[in-house]
Amino acid sequence: MSVITEAVRFFFPAAPIGRHASTDYPLYTRDDPSSHPTRQRQKEDNDHGRVKIGFKTVVASYAPDWILALVLWGVLAILNRLGGHKREFSLTDTTIQHSHAIHERVPPNLLAFISVGIPLLVIVPINVFVSRNGWDVHNGVLGLVMSYTMTGVVTQVIKMSVGRPRPDLIARCQPVPGSVDHPVYGLSTVDICTNTDLIVLNDGFKSFPSGHSSLSFAGLGFLTLYLAGKMHLGDVRGHRTRAWFALSPLLGGTMVAISRTEDNRHHWQDVLVGSLLGLAMAWVSYRTYYPRMSHKQCHLPLAPRCDPDNELHDDLDDVEEGRNGSREGVRLMEGDEHEAARRSEEEVAWRR
DSSP: OHHHHHHHHHHOTTSOOSTTOOOOOOSEEOOOTTTOOSHHHHHHTGGGGEEOOOHHHHHHHHHHHHHHHHHHHHHHHHHTTOOOOOOOBOTTOGGGOOOOOSSOSSOHHHHHIIIIIHHHHHHHHHIIIIIOOHHHHHHHHHHHHHHHHHHHHHHHHHHHHHOOOOTTHHHHHOOOTTOOOOTTTOOBOGGGOOOOOHHHHHHTTOOSSOHHHHHHHHHHHHHHHHHHHHTTTTSSSOOHHHHHHHHHHHHHHHHHHHHHHHTTOOOHHHHHHHHHHHHHHHHHHHHHHSOOTTSTTTTSOBOOSOOSOTTSOOHHHHHHHSSOOOOSSOOBOOOOTTGGGOOOHHHHHHHO
16 A cells, blocks of 8 residues: 555655545635634634635636536537538649548547546546545536637637638549539639538538647646646656656647548648647646646645635735735635655655
8 A cells, every 4th residue: 555655645746645644625715704804803813714615606706617618518519510611622632632531540429538538537536536625626627628618619610710621622522523623713612512411521621720639639738737737747846757647648639630640631730730729728728727837836726716805915926926915816725835845856866
């Protein structure tokens, strides 16, 4: 059992491991108006000014986020079935003359499992067995869902606006044998196609950017950021082994992206831009619910946004902005105050 404990402590240095560990973290700090009507009394008895999150606070803080996520999911389902712009193309363009693969290496169901299922299978157990914090579960799942849905909607809107032909467009189009491009303009339109399956034909003009690439990196990229925060990779101490472990999900996203070129579904530019788009959305979603990587409490989620006492001084502002002052906004959850004593892997190696 000690081997497992040491392994967990190595990868998650801030986890409450051991018999002396306490999991009774105050979820966030604010004045309790019922017991401390004035700021002076709160200063005199600060311990009683720490209160836990209530159900109403959770609903008031993040109900709009969940509603937005559900709306985006519905919008994504609708956009997937719409046509969009269709660019003119040339029948002699060799980049769109590839064969059409009916069976994809990563079908939509498998993509959903890779982008959402795998991160959930990692995030939830980490919260249950390592961090043991219900609020962390909420923020982790919500951040993942927001990353996926935002990326999906943005990707589909761009696809429908650009209308770039896929590498297998000619095979989807099925023009009449002997067809040639327009004698004057030198290009053809979708009207030359004989395929009556509009779903297949319309999808042939949705090459840029790659949805599989963006969605896989949105989910697995969020998982990478989540693991990096739990492992404190941004504390400038240097963590080789932890870094490889945290970055490993990106390999899965890379393989999904590569499969799209193997199936003749996308050009390399589509895959590259889609991957970067997914990573960008994952970062935005992660920073919405978690602090920056270099923060001493980056393993903890941000507290609810609605604070009944927004005049209370926020210590997070001092740390991130390097000044004394307060602002309305989120607070960090409280954690271990002894995190600064941790040594890097390099320090340990040199001392042996």
